[in-house]
Amino acid sequence: METLEQIKARLEKILPLTRLDLLPNECPAGERSLLVDAASGFAVAQFLRDDPQLLLDYCSNVTGIDWPQATIKTKVKKKVLVGGVEKEIEEIIETLRSGHLEVVYHLYSMALKQGPVVLRLRSENRTDNTRLPSLTPLWRGAELQEREIYDLYGVIFEGHSDLRRILMWDGFVGFPMRRDYVAPDDFEYEPTPHDEGLQEAKKHYPAEVKP
Amino acid sequence: MNSIAELPPRSFEVKPKLDGQGEPMGELLEISMGPHHPSTHGVFRMDVVLDGEEVVKLKPVFGYLHRNHEKIGEAVSYLSTMPYTDRLDYFCSMTNNWAYALTIERLAGLAVPERAEYIRVIMAELTRLQNHTCLIGFFMQDMGALGTPMMYAFREREKILDLFESASGARMMCNYMRFGGVRVDVDAPWLAQAKQVTDDYGKFLDEFEAFLTQNEILLARTQHVGVLPRALAVNASITGPMLRASGGNYDLRKVDKYGIYSRFDFKVPVGEHGDIYDRYMVRVLEMRESIKILQAALRDIPAGPFMDPKARLRGFRPKPGEVYGRIEGPKGELGFYVISGGSPNPYRYRVRPPSFINLTILEDLCLGHKISDAVVILGSVDIVLGEVDR
Numbered sequence: 203m204e205t206l207e208q209i210k211a212r213l214e215k216i217l218p219l220t221r222l223d224l225l226p227n228e229c230p231a232g233e234r235s236l237l238v239d240a241a242s243g244f245a246v247a248q249f250l251r252d253d254p255q256l257l258l259d260y261c262s263n264v265t266g267i268d269w270p271q272a273t274i275k276t277k278v279k280k281k282v283l284v285g286g287v288e289k290e291i292e293e294i295i296e297t298l299r300s301g302h303l304e305v306v307y308h309l310y311s312m313a314l315k316q317g318p319v320v321l322r323l324r325s326e327n328r329t330d331n332t333r334l335p336s337l338t339p340l341w342r343g344a345e346l347q348e349r350e351i352y353d354l355y356g357v358i359f360e361g362h363s364d365l366r367r368i369l370m371w372d373g374f375v376g377f378p379m380r381r382d383y384v385a386p387d388d389f390e391y392e393p394t395p396h397d398e399g400l401q402e403a404k405k406h407y408p409a410e411v412k413p
Numbered sequence: 414m415n416s417i418a419e420l421p422p423r424s425f426e427v428k429p430k431l432d433g434q435g436e437p438m439g440e441l442l443e444i445s446m447g448p449h450h451p452s453t454h455g456v457f458r459m460d461v462v463l464d465g466e467e468v469v470k471l472k473p474v475f476g477y478l479h480r481n482h483e484k485i486g487e488a489v490s491y492l493s494t495m496p497y498t499d500r501l502d503y504f505c506s507m508t509n510n511w512a513y514a515l516t517i518e519r520l521a522g523l524a525v526p527e528r529a530e531y532i533r534v535i536m537a538e539l540t541r542l543q544n545h546t547c548l549i550g551f552f553m554q555d556m557g558a559l560g561t562p563m564m565y566a567f568r569e570r571e572k573i574l575d576l577f578e579s580a581s582g583a584r585m586m587c588n589y590m591r592f593g594g595v596r597v598d599v600d601a602p603w604l605a606q607a608k609q610v611t612d613d614y615g616k617f618l619d620e621f622e623a624f625l626t627q628n629e630i631l632l633a634r635t636q637h638v639g640v641l642p643r644a645l646a647v648n649a650s651i652t653g654p655m656l657r658a659s660g661g662n663y664d665l666r667k668v669d670k671y672g673i674y675s676r677f678d679f680k681v682p683v684g685e686h687g688d689i690y691d692r693y694m695v696r697v698l699e700m701r702e703s704i705k706i707l708q709a710a711l712r713d714i715p716a717g718p719f720m721d722p723k724a725r726l727r728g729f730r731p732k733p734g735e736v737y738g739r740i741e742g743p744k745g746e747l748g749f750y751v752i753s754g755g756s757p758n759p760y761r762y763r764v765r766p767p768s769f770i771n772l773t774i775l776e777d778l779c780l781g782h783k784i785s786d787a788v789v790i791l792g793s794v795d796i797v798l799g800e801v802d803r
Contacts, residue, residue: 229732231519261650343773
């Protein structure tokens with residue numbers, strides 16, 4: 203199969219892209235991924251699916267990831283001249299990562315038995331703009347998985363035909379897979395007629411056996 | 414190339430059939446099948462809209478067993494998730510263990526000793542045998558053959574569960590694999606017993622097939638019912654026996670050749686019609702291939718360590734990075750996606766559950782069939798709710 207660099211070069215020729223990055227992966231056995239901006243995500247996915255050399259007709263896995271705002275500390279080794287002697291020191295660089303939600307698609311080709319190509323889309327932020335294009339019109343296999351990501355992360359997939367909660371119940375508030383989600387103490391608490399009945403009954407207890 | 418235009422359009426608005434004068438012939442009936450219904454294989458509900466007896470709309474509803482397995486996986490250490498993967502697809506805990514162990518081994522770059530690879534293949538193929546056998550039993554139950562075929566299937570499954578129990582200590586929740594090997598070794602009597610079970614299994618399959626494969630009722634109920642075209646199967650990410658019954662030749666044991674599967678000589682059965690009968694036949698033929706793999710593995714298993722001596726169970730912190738590992742589970746492609754941030758627990762832990770994704774096309778399979786066929790179609794999809802709901 204083509205390398206990601208070749209795919210990237212071809213994509214840049216064909217499509218007017220605002221952002222197409224190759225993300226590294228520090229794990230040697232893992233795959234690097236293509237990061238595309240939300241606006242051109244659908245077009246890139248369509249190219250990957252229909253291109254005769256790639257034919258990524260099988261969308262295996264769709265994952266949501268939450269990246270809250272954080273300061274990332276990276277160690278960089280630097281050579282500094284101290285009193286005429288060159289010394290190596292470690293410097294810690296702090297960078298601010300803005301919060302966003304990410305959706306990862308693992309694409310394989312069943313026709314050509316190759317893959318995977320990992321495609322990533324990122325939302326603008328985690329609060330008021332979590333919209334991303336749905337790839338369900340391209341791969342039906344993403345249908346339930348995108349619903350799950352909507353349910354658990356709150357990513358709104360534009361173009362999904364049936365975006366509803368899937369694992370949590372209707373009427374549930376919040377997105378439980380987010381890093382900052384705090385579970386309530388008791389999910390199932392609701393004032394029942396039974397509680398009122400008990401209060402009512404207390405009035406009729408004799409004073410000495412009042413519980 | 415399967416483009417969306419070729420796939421059947423999906424309608425959400427349904428209306429009753431019209432008679433000759435253009436008047437509706439009756440009213441639609443919406444019924445809720447499940448969640449507590451013996452045919453739904455667990456707590457699963459189908460919102461079905463019927464026109465007479467015909468299904469015109471079907472929406473699967475699930476999540477009753479949801480416990481946010483992935484969130485729990487992110488809160489505990491890598492190893493602590495291993496016993497919890499047993500509870501995903503509780504019929505196939507061995508393959509769940511393997512998929513998870515394989516992913517973490519790729520993430521941390523661990524090697525697996527020869528003997529452990531063989532033990533894993535033996536356990537996985539035994540799992541496949543008992544899963545497919547039981548599925549056929551359940552599926553006959555769905556069709557109205559109450560009890561008897563399922564009991565025969567469970568009798569055979571029990572022999573395999575005995576093997577699991579004596580190797581791992583548990584019948585179903587085996588918790589057997591570790592990163593870099595397996596938890597305990599199997600001894601010579603165990604291998605002899607496994608060989609006995611494997612050699613006898615062919616005879617049982619012959620007997621099972623003699624009752625079922627040519628059975629007139631089974632043929633009438635399953636042929637041309639719930640047909641899944643190959644293009645739709647690929648597009649909807651259907652995997653496992655479901656895909657192969659529709660003609661998609663995609664078996665990860667052949668495609669990825671994970672573990673030591675390249676050493677075994679076996680075929681991948683592929684169906685032609687994509688109907689329920691093909692799904693049944695593909696599973697039966699797959700079991701026969703599994704027996705071949707098992708016989709070869711039990712013959713060739715070498716002596717040696719069963720655990721990579723360099724693998725650390727305590728204080729296990731893989732380097733940052735991400736990896737997607739997948740194996741051919743009995744129900745389809747079982748994948749795990751793990752992002753390590755360098756801490757003792759994963760930053761992101763994701764399960765790609767095959768039976769959850771295989772449910773995508775349930776409505777497409779059932780449309781136009783009778784309500785009683787919907788039960789059989791669901792049975793042929795082979796779902797386990799522990800995995801669907803996670």
